[in-house]
Amino acid sequence: MTERPYVVDEMISAKAIAARIEELSREIKRDFSQTDKLYVVGLLRGSFVFIADLVRELDLPVEVDFLEASSYGDAMESSREVRILKDLRGPIEGRDVLLVEDIVDTGHTLNHVISLLQSRSPKRLRTIALLDKPTRREVDVRADWIGFEIPDEFVVGYGIDFAQRNRNLAFIGKVRFEGGE
Numbered sequence: 001m002t003e004r005p006y007v008v009d010e011m012i013s014a015k016a017i018a019a020r021i022e023e024l025s026r027e028i029k030r031d032f033s034q035t036d037k038l039y040v041v042g043l044l045r046g047s048f049v050f051i052a053d054l055v056r057e058l059d060l061p062v063e064v065d066f067l068e069a070s071s072y073g074d075a076m077e078s079s080r081e082v083r084i085l086k087d088l089r090g091p092i093e094g095r096d097v098l099l100v101e102d103i104v105d106t107g108h109t110l111n112h113v114i115s116l117l118q119s120r121s122p123k124r125l126r127t128i129a130l131l132d133k134p135t136r137r138e139v140d141v142r143a144d145w146i147g148f149e150i151p152d153e154f155v156v157g158y159g160i161d162f163a164q165r166n167r168n169l170a171f172i173g174k175v176r177f178e179g180g181e
């Protein structure tokens with residue numbers, strides 16, 4: 001594949017992300033204050049940075065597990081086919097579960113994973129997404145907690161990739177092709 005050159009323009013700073021995670025963590029702690037243990041599920045790969053920062057702000061007993069789903073591959077468009085590449089290690093029946101997602105775009109990934117987890121009868125399933133692009137939605141799904149609503153821009157950084165690159169940026173940026181679209 002020939003790569004078109006692009007630049008990344010900062011959209012949300014590392015500082016703004018950290019401040020928002022502190023706020024969201026306070027709400028989550030309040031909501032799950034009665035839990036004996038919160039089973040925190042990160043959706044790989046995109047959520048690996050977000051979940052790492054989030055769990056360190058959640059001063060609750062937590063267990064961390066991961067599920068890997070993929071629908072974009074190296075493209076900028078969803079294939080609309082969500083593949084589960086790695087399942088959870090443990091059962092979630094009767095447990096308090098928090099699903100952690102990096103971004104909700106068309107909604108296919110979150111919708112698919114919520115159905116999968118609900119079919120396993122958790123006591124309570126809540127979802128958090130750092131970013132939400134509501135104008136792109138193709139299926140009716142919404143996370144219980146959202147960090148930032150963003151416009152229809154392809155974003156990278158803070159765990160999120162374009163063709164597997166830029167996951168290691170500390171901020172969220174938008175992709176801009178040099179010489180225009």
Ligand SMILES: O=P(O)(O)OC[C@H]1O[C@H](OP(=O)(O)OP(=O)(O)O)[C@H](O)[C@@H]1O
Pocket residue numbers: 043044045046047069070071072073078101102103104105106107108109110160161
């Ligand atoms: O709402 P949607 O249109 O389904 O898009 C959101 C999903 O797409 C990305 O995952 P991707 O398939 O790129 O896998 P990755 O997390 O490994 O990058 C992102 O991390 C979300 O999981």
Ligand code: HPA
Pocket residue numbers: 072103105106153154155156160161162
């Ligand atoms: O804006 C995005 N960037 C990277 N991956 C994505 N997957 C869905 N939306 C996006």
Ligand SMILES: [Mg+2]
Pocket residue numbers: 046072073160161162
């Ligand atoms: Mg991706």
